[in-house]
Amino acid sequence: xxxxxxxxxxLIKTRGQHVTLRCSPISGHKSVSWYQQVLGxxxxxxxxxYEKEERGRGNFPDRFSARQFPNYSSELNVNxxxxxxxxxxxxxxxxxxxxxxxxxxxxxxxLTVL
Amino acid sequence: AQTVTQSQPEMSVQEAETVTLSCTYDTSExxxxxxxxxxxxxxxxxxxIRQEAYKQQNATENRFSVNFQKxxxxxxxxxxxxxxxxxxxxxxAFYGGATNKLIFGTGTLLAVQP
Numbered sequence: 001x002x003x004x005x006x007x008x009x010x011l012i013k014t015r016g017q018h019v020t021l022r023c024s025p026i027s028g029h030k031s032v033s034w035y036q037q038v039l040g041x042x043x044x045x046x047x048x049x050y051e052k053e054e055r056g057r058g059n060f061p062d063r064f065s066a067r068q069f070p071n072y073s074s075e076l077n078v079n080x081x082x083x084x085x086x087x088x089x090x091x092x093x094x095x096x097x098x099x100x101x102x103x104x105x106x107x108x109x110x111l112t113v114l
Numbered sequence: 115a116q117t118v119t120q121s122q123p124e125m126s127v128q129e130a131e132t133v134t135l136s137c138t139y140d141t142s143e144x145x146x147x148x149x150x151x152x153x154x155x156x157x158x159x160x161x162x163i164r165q166e167a168y169k170q171q172n173a174t175e176n177r178f179s180v181n182f183q184k185x186x187x188x189x190x191x192x193x194x195x196x197x198x199x200x201x202x203x204x205x206x207a208f209y210g211g212a213t214n215k216l217i218f219g220t221g222t223l224l225a226v227q228p
Contacts, residue, residue: 003158033216040220041220042205042207042218042219042220043159043205043218044218045215045216045217048214055214056213056214056215058215088157090159092159097214098209098214100147100209100216102161102164103161103216104160105159105160106158107156107157107158108157108158
């Protein structure tokens with residue numbers, strides 16, 4: 001079975017632009033979580049979605065939004081990009097809601113904001 | 115607010131030796147979950163081991179075991195018979211409370227030397 005997939009792998013944007021990152025969970029998994037990992041730091045929780053509903057939100061500004069589709073794939077959107085948004089964005093899927101369940105991570109999307 | 119602290123930014127161990135990675139956390143929750151995640155150089159994060167706070171017995175997974183000291187709020191990871199494939203960034207993570215957030219520490223970079 002395929003693992004969690006994310007697209008694109010790398011992305012370069014300029015300040016003020018908008019970006020959409022995509023994630024496909026493991027088949028059968030209904031929950032998707034998003035994390036931001038700045039270089040040299042641990043991942044920071046952004047959102048969790050389960051059955052298309054938001055189940056958790058981290059301390060990120062409203063410029064960050066996400067949604068989950070009927071096939072359980074998910075998009076993370078970031079508006080008005082800032083230099084500080086440069087990071088590795090990780091998606092993780094799990095069968096159940098609650099981030100205490102084992103999460104399976106994708107390879108990430110490396111976002112660079114110039 | 116919950117916090118997770120990993121005080122060892124980098125560690126090195128010889129192949130076949132044993133190494134212990136430290137983690138402390140702060141919480142007022144009585145029930146919670148603790149995790150060690152491994153992020154190899156290829157970046158895909160995987161779960162190493164999980165401990166539920168209400169379980170007194172320390173979790174073990176093959177060569178990986180934890181020393182969970184609830185009163186001291188300490189959760190260390192012991193890797194026995196270290197292998198070259200254990201070279202990775204190791205993150206300690208905490209889940210507790212109603213926020214559904216998984217909180218990661220800053221990580222420990224472990225290098226296994228041949």
